[in-house]
Amino acid sequence: EDQVTQSPEALRLQEGESSSLNCSYTVSGLRGLFWYRQDPGKGPEFLFTLYSAGEEKEKERLKATLTKKESFLHITAPKPEDSATYLCAVQLSIDYKLSFGAGTTVTVRA
Amino acid sequence: DAGVIQSPRHEVTEMGQEVTLRCKPISGHNSLFWYRQTMMRGLELLIYFNNNVPIDDSGMPEDRFSAKMPNASFSTLKIQPSEPRDSAVYFCASSIQGLAGGRQFFGPGTRLTVL
Numbered sequence: 311e312d313q314v315t316q317s318p319e320a321l322r323l324q325e326g327e328s329s330s331l332n333c334s335y336t337v338s339g340l341r342g343l344f345w346y347r348q349d350p351g352k353g354p355e356f357l358f359t360l361y362s363a364g365e366e367k368e369k370e371r372l373k374a375t376l377t378k379k380e381s382f383l384h385i386t387a388p389k390p391e392d393s394a395t396y397l398c399a400v401q402l403s404i405d406y407k408l409s410f411g412a413g414t415t416v417t418v419r420a
Numbered sequence: 421d422a423g424v425i426q427s428p429r430h431e432v433t434e435m436g437q438e439v440t441l442r443c444k445p446i447s448g449h450n451s452l453f454w455y456r457q458t459m460m461r462g463l464e465l466l467i468y469f470n471n472n473v474p475i476d477d478s479g480m481p482e483d484r485f486s487a488k489m490p491n492a493s494f495s496t497l498k499i500q501p502s503e504p505r506d507s508a509v510y511f512c513a514s515s516i517q518g519l520a521g522g523r524q525f526f527g528p529g530t531r532l533t534v535l
Contacts, residue, residue, distance in 0.1 A: 341522075342522070344523070344524075346526075351529075352528060352529070353424075353511050353513075353526030353527050353528050353529050354463070354511075354526045355526070356523055356524070356525070359523060397463065401522060405475070405476065406451060406468070406470075406515065406517050406522040407453075407465055407468060407476060408453075408465065408522075408524060409465070410462060410463040410464070411462070412462045413462065413463075
């Protein structure tokens with residue numbers, strides 16, 4: 311059965327303290343792996359799509375990487391405004407559905 | 421662009437009542453997705469449409485749930501009769517299938533509370 315697992319469930323960081331979030335997946339036929347950010351009371355907001363192992367993408371303090379079994383979202387020198395829930399999702403090559411992990415809630419203290 | 425528009429933003433109803441949630445996708449998008457988010461189950465896909473045709477409704481929990489997309493700019497998700505366990509945030513998302521890897525744009529959600 312296809313599965314997406316995110317860890318840790320929650321992460322509390324001091325401002326400037328870099329860290330990484332993990333998204334491991336067991337699927338057959340990956341089309342793409344997506345990262346979204348979700349703020350309380352809002353819908354998920356797109357961050358990145360990764361398509362093949364070895365691919366990396368960056369946006370401000372965020373960097374996403376992909377291997378054949380997992381993806382990492384690295385947060386470098388986070389600021390309080392990076393506090394959010396980060397969701398990863400996989401899309402299979404057979405259709406355009408997204409299957410989401412449970413998310414990692416990141417809290418950055420000033 | 422206004423983004424994906426959902427209404428109402430909040431809905432409180434009593435068990436047994438009919439609930440209709442509405443979604444207007446981004447103009448030009450040809451795929452539309454309905455999701456439900458709860459603390460217990462996270463974000464789960466209920467149904468998705470491509471070119472107004474339902475493609476996969478395997479996530480619809482039971483016959484009390486139905487969804488329609490009468491045209492490219494409007495979709496509804498109906499629950500009849502509603503039950504307390506239906507309480508959740510319901511999101512609509514749209515995308516251009518085949519482009520940009522099918523990146524989905526989410527609406528602000530409808531928070532449903534069934535008493």
